[in-house]
Amino acid sequence: MNYSGAEILIKSLEAENVDTIFGYPGGQVLPIYDALYDADIRHILCRHEQGAAHAADGYARATGRPGVCLATSGPGATNLVTGIANAHMDSVPLVAITGQVPWSLLGRDSFQEADITGITLPITKHSYLVRDPSELARIVKEAFYIATTGRPGPVLIDIPKDVSSTVNEYIVPEELHLPGYKPVSEADSWQVVEAAKAIAASERPVIYAGGGVIISGAHEELLRFAELLMAPVATTLMGLGGFPGTHPLSLGMLGMHGTKYANFAVCECDLLIAVGARFDDRVTGKLETFAHEAKVIHIDIDPAEIGKNVRVDIPVNGDVKIVLKQLMNVLQPRLGEAWREKIQMWKKEYPIDFCDNRELKPQAVIREIYRQTGGDARITTEVGQHQMWTAQYYTFSKPRSFISSGGLGTMGYGMPAAIGVQAGCPGDTVFDIAGDGSIQMNIQELCTAVNYELPINVAVMDNGFLGMVRQWQELFYNRRYSQTKLFNPDFVKLAEAYGAEGFRVTKRSELAPVLEQAIRSSKPVMIDFMVESEENVMPMVPPGESLSKMLG
Amino acid sequence: MTHTLAVLVENTPGILARVAGLFSRRGFNIDSLAVGRSEDPGISRMTIVVEGDDSILEQVTKQLHKLIDVIKITDVTRDDFVDRELVMIKVNTETSTRAEIMQLVDIFRARIVDVGPKSLTIEVTGYESKINAFENSLRPFGILEMVRTGKVAMLRGFKSITISDHQKREETN
Known part of the structure; x- marks a missing residue:
């Protein structure tokens, strides 16, 4: 049987069990959208291609299945770039499909032409520019295999319009032939033996767990491992939920805005066991003093991460x-x-807390969201102060419950990601905890949530500032608040204009009842929390400082 | 320390851009890069000369391996190897200097490939120090133009860097 390239694409996506695509149509993807018209795949029309990429990313992080986004050539494709980079930094399995001008026009600066495989070269795990429809089925199969295996990441498929419209035979691809791609699974036994020796010899071990724990589904193994060693566990931002935050061995998050006890424990440990983490500068602070008394075991699926930033004793x-x-x-x-007694002492002496004056503090809002959802909600965030407060005050205990832009730090990630999360997990309560700066970067996606009846809750920590930048200006730039004071729209009216429900909370007494109402609502909700304007995220390791030198 | 890497890659469009882009964005320095078809038409072979200590070389190798189309990387400098580079030099000649230049060509076992009224174009192959010496000896006459292919290298003896060898090794591992 013969099919158009577009039909072959859709058949190949169906063969990969794709149930949802986030996308935006345009000229060079017309054949693909025509084929989608009859397909059993749900298409969610986002209001900006960046939103589509983040939604596919959120869908992937929440469900563990690859996210798929689709955009046209030129500006459609370039609008995906931030979303692809975001997925690349946080190892998210994403398949991005773009239209391209026909081969006959390629390279002639044609209308809506952009070299998207070239542009995305450094931010994709792999990419394809399809030459012929006969390659399509194989390429789609390879793309999903590469995106989801080993260390996951985004794969881009760029499809010229003549390829999607030309008719060809559809042959189900057989075995994949990728001689240069062999993801590891088991570690060499000598490495395991060396690691076990070091663990047995250590007196003060700390487990430093990252996003790799969640990606590989190792949360249960990590729990048993920690309990076997009775070793405390500090997680990175990406690792939140990979170890129960309520567990006595949990140290919470480490690093720049981590808990004091996590950072002290890392400074004084004699063995650091890194599990699926990559020694980011926001975690390590000053590299020379990071875990300087410790032997380092680094467990990671990506060999290039081992020894990239720090000296590793046992890979x-x-x-x-x-x-x-x-x-x-x-x-x-x-x-x-x-060792555990010492850590308990630190936990008692330096708890993660804030000065609660019964005003509407952002930390109190997040604690109340935690209380009302029983820690069971899926939480996405934007990037900034609210993100760090969420990491500190919502105690994450389940994998894939905290969905946030870690590596790239993309403002505007949270709401489209929440849409993807809700699309993938229809019965769950989903919150986007946002700031009044970030939320406006992809505010248009509120329309998508209303359109597809995805009842997300958007909690805006509205302090009238680009809070994190303001905090740095306060601490390191003499309080010269250059371009960080925000003029905002009326978020309640804005929500209502999009067809969502809008609430405003100005007093502490309104917090609990409004949240209850929002969670009960079957519509998308936006709540404007008028929080204290100059609250800071503490504790804080100043940039480039040692973890032991925390402010606050 | 200079390392010469033999890199076998799938012969796909864009592979050169992937490799070159990787070096620039990770801040690795390439001394030279030569690409061409290998004994297998589907496989290209790159010879990359890279400057750096062991930790840099380790990162280069690991990052290269992350590229899906890169199949095999061998640091030939860790073994016995031969390397060669081909250079063409167009040198300014006067009637008075022509004989002297032709003598140098003989000494360095180079070859004259084109003769013009005021120039000679000379081809020379060899290892780096020989080529550098030849270039220096021609410099006083006035080098009009020079082009170098970049280094290519091979292990000495029966040992070879091929894909089937790679697959065989994997099966025994």
Whole structure:
């Protein structure tokens, strides 16, 4: 049977069990949208291609299945770029499909032509420019395989219009032939043995768990591993939810805005076990003093991460879920009372807390969201102060419940991501915890949420500032608030104009009842929390400083 | 320390851009890069000369391996190897200097490939220090133009850098 390239594409997506695509039509994807018209795949029309990319990213992070976004050539494709870079930095399986001008016009600066495979070269795991419809089925299969295996990441497929409209035979691709791509799973046994020896010899171990724990589905293994060693666990921003925040061994988050006890524990440990984490500068602070008394074991699926930023004593290259099992097979339970007592003392002495004056503080809002959702909601965030407060005051205990732009730090990520999360997890309560700056970067997606009846809750921590930048200006630039004071629209009216419900909370007494109403509502809701304007995120490690030198 | 890497890649469009882009964005320095078809028509072979200590080389290798189309990387400098570079030099000649230049061509076992009224175009192959010495000896006459292919390298003896060898090794591992 013969099909158009576009039909082959849709058949190939169906073969990958794609149920949802986030996209935006345009000239060079007309054949693809025509084929979609009859397909069983749900298409969610976002209001900006960046929104489509973030929504697909949020869908992928919440469900663990690859997210798919679709855009036209030129500006459609370039609008995906931030979303693709975001997925690349946080290892999110994303398949981005773009239209391209026909081969006959390629390279002639044609209308809406952009070299998107060239533009995205540094921010994709792999990319394809399709030459012939006969390649399409194989390329789609490869793309999904590459995006989802090993260290996941975005793969781009650029399809010229003549390729999507030319008729060709559809042959289901057989075995993939990728001689240069062999993701690891098990670690070499000598690495496991070395790691086990170091663990047995350590007195003050700390587990430093990153997003790799969640990606590989290793949360249960991590819990058993930590309990076997009785070792405390500090997570990165991306690792939140990978270890229960309510567990006595949990140290919460480490790094720039981490808990004091997590940072003290890392400074004084004699063994640091990094599990699916990549020693980002926001985690390590000054590299020379980071865990300087410790041996370092680095467990990661990506060999290029091992030894990239810090000296590693024992590399363990493998899928963290499998490696943790390998380690537990050879390890004996241990106790380490003195070390745990010291950490308990730090926890008592330096709890994560804020000065609660019964005013409407952003931290109090987040604690109340936690209380009312019982920690069961899926939380997305934008980027800034509200993101850090969410990490500090919403105690995450389940994997894939905290969905945030970690590596790239993309303002405007949260709301489209929440749409993707809600589309992938229809029954769940979804919150986008936002700032009044970030929320306006993709505000148009509120229309998408209303359009598709996705009842997300958008909680805007409205302090009238680009809060995180203002905080740095306060601390490091003599309070010269250059371009950080915001003029805002009326968010309640704006929500209503889009067809969502809008609420405003100005007093602490209104917080609980309005939140209850929002969670009960079956419509998308936006709540404008008029929070204290110059609250700071504390504690804080000043940039480039040692973790032991925390402010606040 | 200079390392010479033999990199086998799938012969796909864009692979050169992927490799070159990787070096520039990660801040690695390439001394030279030569590409061409290998004994297998589907596989291209790149010879990349890179400057850096062991930790840089480790990162270069690991990052290169992350490219899907890169199949195999061998640091030939860790073994016995031969390397060669081909250079063409167009040198200014006067009637008075022509003989002297032709003598140098003989000494360096180079070849004259084109003769003009006021110039000679000379081809020379060899290892780097020989080529540098030849270039320096021609410099006083006035080098009008020079083009170098970049280094290519191969292991000595029966050992070879091929894909089937790679697959065989993987099966035994």
